[in-house]
Amino acid sequence: MNIIIVIITSLSAERRHDFSLWLKNRNRRGDTKNHLLFNYLLKGEVDNLDVKIYGKPAKNAFHALCKRLQDNLLDFLATKSFESETSEELEVLKLIVVSRIFLEQKEYNVGYKTLAKAEKLAGFMDHYSLLNEVYHTKIQYAHCNPSLNLEEVFRASILNMESFQKDFKLNMAYAEIKEKMLTTDSLPVLDSIVEEAFKKFDVSISASLSYKSLYQLMNITSITAKLQRNYYRVTPFIEEAYTLVSAKKTLAYKHLYYHIGILQVMAMVNFRNKNFENSMFFVEKMDEQMKSNNGAYYRRFLGDLNTLKGLNYNYTGKHDKALEVLEKDTSGSLDIQLIKMMCLFQQKRYREAYQIIKKLHHSDVWYEKKVGWIWVLKKSILEILLLIELDQLDLVLLRIKSFRIKFKKKLYQIEENRVLTFLQLALAYYEDPKQVLLDSFKQKVEASFNWKANEKEDIYVMSFYAWLKSKMENKGLYETTLQLVSKN
Numbered sequence: 001m002n003i004i005i006v007i008i009t010s011l012s013a014e015r016r017h018d019f020s021l022w023l024k025n026r027n028r029r030g031d032t033k034n035h036l037l038f039n040y041l042l043k044g045e046v047d048n049l050d051v052k053i054y055g056k057p058a059k060n061a062f063h064a065l066c067k068r069l070q071d072n073l074l075d076f077l078a079t080k081s082f083e084s085e086t087s088e089e090l091e092v093l094k095l096i097v098v099s100r101i102f103l104e105q106k107e108y109n110v111g112y113k114t115l116a117k118a119e120k121l122a123g124f125m126d127h128y129s130l131l132n133e134v135y136h137t138k139i140q141y142a143h144c145n146p147s148l149n150l151e152e153v154f155r156a157s158i159l160n161m162e163s164f165q166k167d168f169k170l171n172m173a174y175a176e177i178k179e180k181m182l183t184t185d186s187l188p189v190l191d192s193i194v195e196e197a198f199k200k201f202d203v204s205i206s207a208s209l210s211y212k213s214l215y216q217l218m219n220i221t222s223i224t225a226k227l228q229r230n231y232y233r234v235t236p237f238i239e240e241a242y243t244l245v246s247a248k249k250t251l252a253y254k255h256l257y258y259h260i261g262i263l264q265v266m267a268m269v270n271f272r273n274k275n276f277e278n279s280m281f282f283v284e285k286m287d288e289q290m291k292s293n294n295g296a297y298y299r300r301f302l303g304d305l306n307t308l309k310g311l312n313y314n315y316t317g318k319h320d321k322a323l324e325v326l327e328k329d330t331s332g333s334l335d336i337q338l339i340k341m342m343c344l345f346q347q348k349r350y351r352e353a354y355q356i357i358k359k360l361h362h363s364d365v366w367y368e369k370k371v372g373w374i375w376v377l378k379k380s381i382l383e384i385l386l387l388i389e390l391d392q393l394d395l396v397l398l399r400i401k402s403f404r405i406k407f408k409k410k411l412y413q414i415e416e417n418r419v420l421t422f423l424q425l426a427l428a429y430y431e432d433p434k435q436v437l438l439d440s441f442k443q444k445v446e447a448s449f450n451w452k453a454n455e456k457e458d459i460y461v462m463s464f465y466a467w468l469k470s471k472m473e474n475k476g477l478y479e480t481t482l483q484l485v486s487k488n
Contacts, residue, residue, distance in 0.1 A: 004066060007073045008041055009332075012295040016042065019076050026072070034069045088254060092122045092130045100137055108144045125254060126210045128164035135160060163208040169201040170209065174216045176200075181223070194224055205237070207244050214245050215258040215265075222265045227374070229416070229458040231272035238269050253292070260289050260301050267308045274459055274485050276316050283308045303333025310339050315459070315485055319343055319478065334371045341382055342463070346478040350389045357383050364406070377407055377419070378460065384423065385467055388430045400427060421448045422464060429471055436471045445472065459485055 011019065023035050033053050040049055050062035095118035102111030115137060122130040135157035142150050180193045197203070205217060218241045225234045245262055252259040267282035287305055290298045306329040313322035326340040337356055344353035357379070360367070364376045380403050387396045400423055411419050425445060428435065435441050445468065451457060462484045470480040 004070050004073065005041060005046070007070070007077070008038075010299050012298050014294050015296070019073065022076050023072060033065050034072060037065055037069050088121065088125055089127065089130065092118050092125075092127065095121070096130070096133050096137060103137070103141045103144065106144075108141070111141070112138075112145055112148075125251065126163075126248070128160055128167060128210065131160045132157075132164060163210075166203075166206060166208060167210050167213045170203050170213045170216060173197040173201040173203045174220055177220055178223075181227070194220070205241055205244070207247065209244070211245065211248055211251050211255040212258050214241050214248075215255075215262050217241055218245075218262055218265045222269060225269070225272070227414070229414075229461065230456070231269050231458075232456040235269060235273060238265065242266055252289075256289065256293055257297055257300075260286055260297055263289060264301065264304050264308070271308065271311055271315075272459055273455070274315075276312050279308065280312050283312060299331070303329065303331030303336055306331065307333060307335045307339060310336070310343070314339070314343050314346075315482070317482060319347060323347075334367065334375065338375060338379055338382075341379075345382060345386060345389075346463075346481060348389075348477065350386055353382070354386045354390060357386070373410065377410075380407070381419070381423070381464060385426065385464075388426060393430075396427070396430060418449055418461070419464075422468065425468060429468070433471070436468075437474065442472055 008016065020035070020038065023038065027035060036053055037049065040046075040052065045052075050056075050058045053065070054061060095114055099111045099114035099118060102108075102114060115134060119131065119134045119138075122134060135153060138148070138153050139150075139157065142148055142153065177194055177197045180197075203217075209217065218238055221234050221237055221241075222231075225231045242262065263282050263286040267279045267286060270276075270279035270282060283305065286301070286308070290301050290305060306325050310322045310326045313319070313325065323340065323343050326336055326343065329336045337360070341353045341356045344350075344356075360379070362370075364380075367379070368376050380399070384396060384399045384403065387399060403423065404420065408420060411417055425448065428441075449465075463481055466481040466484050467477055469484065470477045473480065
């Protein structure tokens, strides 16, 4: 039943309504229970549904009913996707099939005209596999068309095959990089994984890459930057890829999912580089595109959208607006919970922030599998700082000890031992708050960190450091944070 709930949650309100009507029309008997089960799940009711539906315990019948509803949902989604997202591909396929029929019947003139339409439409979509079918047919019946320049067809076919191969190779590189990323946290190894995969599959950025492939290229680059906390380094590459995507703007509607994903990458890259105005520009475009096609991908990207809105509002002095967006979010995103906790912490609403942590009932291992160990790292640091502010000595000592055991090795692997130094200084402050105002403590702090230039330093690293800096300067945390991340 979990799969059914996940599918229903991903549907927009309009899609849910459409499915309800589709299911009613599909059901031949008036007493069919699948629609009743669907309505219960829409209301969030999940307990004792077999009794509610059948009037008595009926686990086997209920299991079969769940299976039918799941099949119904998958069938509905496949049908709708086929109708809305593959119409152009279907049109090209029809044209190719019809052209072959004409050519087989020796109606060469109309056959080649039909094939020309297929070629034009497939070329417009950068659909290299369909173009391959077009050229295959052209070459097969070339002897039937005296006006055809065979050498030109050969060249076009070879160029298309090269583009297809580039796309295919990038897809393989993408898969290999994603798989190997799961087994390493070492920055040198991470760099070599990407470099070796690109070299192995001969991957390079090119205008001939399809919309999907450009998205994959931007996505994998963004993921690498996230793990290395170095978005500044990849920005020129990301921007070059986006320039190529922008040149294919007529295809955006066709590749809506990838288009939204690309806008998300651009918004996040600009945010992490502290270009908040540019980031919000892409957030607004993302919001607009999410409403396209009857909001087909709205639920899928809602958490990402609200995450980006909340972050940009918070780091441009609009903390109230940030918290309003985060509070209203219905996506269930764990990133939202973490950012909400951070925003409350920066506003000295410590008890409210700590309540969020207390509601995170799963183990760190579970959260690491769900959203990655860096999320768990940030959550753990925030928890320690909150406990310091709430003056929970025993818990502070316990959490710091646990933190060192859990993260020390990984932090050294990614060359980010500054985190351990920061926590050591945080504990020193907690043991003697007055010492942070002394020049000797400030000098110790200055000597403890190797900072990058402002535009290159990670915004989250700066945010955590802002807490210590606010203590040393006896200023507000939020004010100190905004001053630190300001690019002026």
